[in-house]
Amino acid sequence: MQLNFIANADVPSSSGRTLQVLDPSDGQPFDEIQRSNAADIDSAVRAARDCFEGVWHKVSAADRGRLLYKLSQKIAEHVDELALIEQRDCGKPVKQARADALALVRYFEFYAGACDKLHGETIPYQDGYSVFTWREPHGVTGHIIPWNYPMQIFGRSVGGALAAGNVCVVKPAEDACLSLIRVAQLAAEVGFPAGALNIVTGYGHEVGDALARHEGIDHISFTGSPKIGTLIQQVAAERHCPVTLELGGKSPQIIFADADLDAAIPVIINAIVQNAGQTCSAGSRVLIQRGIYEPLLERLGRAFEALRVGPAAMDLDVGPLIRQTQQQRVWDFLSDAQVAGIPMVAHGIVVDEAPETGFYQAPTLLRDVPVNHRLAQEEVFGPVLAAMQFADEDEAVALANATQFGLVAGVWTADGARQFRMAKRVRSGQVFINNYGAGGGVELPFGGVKSSGYGREKGFEALYGFTTLKTVAIKHG
Numbered sequence: 001m002q003l004n005f006i007a008n009a010d011v012p013s014s015s016g017r018t019l020q021v022l023d024p025s026d027g028q029p030f031d032e033i034q035r036s037n038a039a040d041i042d043s044a045v046r047a048a049r050d051c052f053e054g055v056w057h058k059v060s061a062a063d064r065g066r067l068l069y070k071l072s073q074k075i076a077e078h079v080d081e082l083a084l085i086e087q088r089d090c091g092k093p094v095k096q097a098r099a100d101a102l103a104l105v106r107y108f109e110f111y112a113g114a115c116d117k118l119h120g121e122t123i124p125y126q127d128g129y130s131v132f133t134w135r136e137p138h139g140v141t142g143h144i145i146p147w148n149y150p151m152q153i154f155g156r157s158v159g160g161a162l163a164a165g166n167v168c169v170v171k172p173a174e175d176a177c178l179s180l181i182r183v184a185q186l187a188a189e190v191g192f193p194a195g196a197l198n199i200v201t202g203y204g205h206e207v208g209d210a211l212a213r214h215e216g217i218d219h220i221s222f223t224g225s226p227k228i229g230t231l232i233q234q235v236a237a238e239r240h241c242p243v244t245l246e247l248g249g250k251s252p253q254i255i256f257a258d259a260d261l262d263a264a265i266p267v268i269i270n271a272i273v274q275n276a277g278q279t280c281s282a283g284s285r286v287l288i289q290r291g292i293y294e295p296l297l298e299r300l301g302r303a304f305e306a307l308r309v310g311p312a313a314m315d316l317d318v319g320p321l322i323r324q325t326q327q328q329r330v331w332d333f334l335s336d337a338q339v340a341g342i343p344m345v346a347h348g349i350v351v352d353e354a355p356e357t358g359f360y361q362a363p364t365l366l367r368d369v370p371v372n373h374r375l376a377q378e379e380v381f382g383p384v385l386a387a388m389q390f391a392d393e394d395e396a397v398a399l400a401n402a403t404q405f406g407l408v409a410g411v412w413t414a415d416g417a418r419q420f421r422m423a424k425r426v427r428s429g430q431v432f433i434n435n436y437g438a439g440g441g442v443e444l445p446f447g448g449v450k451s452s453g454y455g456r457e458k459g460f461e462a463l464y465g466f467t468t469l470k471t472v473a474i475k476h477g
């Protein structure tokens with residue numbers, strides 16, 4: 001049984017209720033988490049506030065950096081343990097679970113080094129004045145984390161917030177709590193003061209909502225669906241609480257006829273099947289220039305047919321989806337495709353060892369997807385790739401930008417001038433040329449335009465979002 005982690009102690013929810021934890025590889029329960037409520041959020045916010053006012057704001061930036069670095073090292077010692085937890089809790093193949101744990105190490109390492117490099121400026125002003133700015137932490141920050149990359153998204157969100165001098169109340173997704181509870185325990189072991197990092201588990205509409213509404217929360221970071229992003233924004237607007245939103249994408253991989261296809265193909269495949277397609281920055285649309293449409297689809301089709309799907313412990317190309325409702329969501333998209341007469345090029349294979357009760361979905365490649373069909377517009381969050389064709393650069397740009405999202409784009413071309421033109425014309429938070437960093441790169445600012453959200457996480461840039469700027473003007477004559 002897992003408990004909440006508040007003020008460096010394992011505590012049960014005041015509700016006395018719990019939720020089952022399922023293993024997506026076989027659909028069976030193996031643990032329980034707390035089904036917390038508003039009272040638990042209130043305890044966590046109080047603990048966080050006491051820590052911030054009493055202890056944390058006096059800790060020097062250098063000492064904060066040392067603590068974050070110690071935590072990175074502690075996590076590094078526990079990579080195997082954390083990867084195993086994540087494999088079971090989220091159905092992540094071993095390689096992916098390890099990659100997530102190692103990324104978490106990297107986030108804390110990166111933000112450890114950033115703590116004492118975040119500074120304000122002096123501003124030339126009228127004679128007789130000195131004007132400067134301070135970067136101050138918001139105070140108590142709330143973090144609503146999704147289930148697709150719990151450790152990575154925790155790392156970027158909580159790592160940045162702590163580095164900037166904030167304290168944190170974290171609400172993990174109900175399907176993916178276990179690794180984050182463990183990380184908070186490790187943080188206490190390396191010396192984070194009680195209340196600096198609190199974890200409260202439970203349903204989004206109960207405990208997530210309570211966190212978003214709590215008056216003691218000074219900033220909210222949310223990663224998840226556009227629908228809940230809208231709710232968070234509305235709730236936060238009531239008290240003018242700043243929010244950072246990352247709401248996913250429908251990211252295009254744009255392949256010109258002069259591209260190095262040998263280099264592109266494995267990257268196109270990985271960008272949609274990594275984590276079974278449950279990636280905010282998944283390359284879920286492949287836009288292909290006319291002359292190479294058929295031959296490239298054939299090669300992609302062969303690659304899809306070679307993909308094997310199975311239990312996380314088998315460490316195949318693809319693991320199960322997180323839960324039954326997510327599997328149903330993918331089925332709904334695929335049955336809509338069938339009704340619309342969208343042709344399927346190829347699909348991978350679910351291995352015989354995969355239990356019937358697990359949440360498996362074979363990766364599927366669809367072609368000639370009409371630009372207005374929901375498969376070209378909405379996030380599937382499963383291993384489904386929609387192929388479309390374009391004639392020239394203008395049409396590629398129009399198609400790339402023809403969704404409500406704008407998170408990431410990949411452009412594959414040997415033409416240097418076109419690389420720059422495309423990078424400028426595509427509307428998204430990140431553009432990759434002749435590569436695609438699906439979610440990777442702790443140093444690289446990440447976030448969206450349009451309905452993909454706003455604010456930037458990752459990299460040094462995130463620290464600006466986790467602080468507020470105070471301007472001080474002194475008149476000394």
Ligand code: NAI
Pocket residue numbers: 144145146147148171172173174202203204205206207208209210212223224225226228229231232246247248249279280329379380381
């Ligand atoms: P969701 O947006 O409901 O869940 C994300 C987080 O928000 C979870 O921690 C959840 O508990 C919390 N939450 C839910 N309702 C809330 C509320 N009323 N107030 C506060 N917090 C709340 O996403 P869900 O239902 O798990 O997945 C649905 C779709 O959302 C996916 O198929 C995918 O398209 C998208 N999604 C995108 C993610 C991304 O990385 N951008 C991550 C997760 C989901």
Ligand code: MG
Pocket residue numbers: 021022023024088089090174175176177
């Ligand atoms: Mg789980």
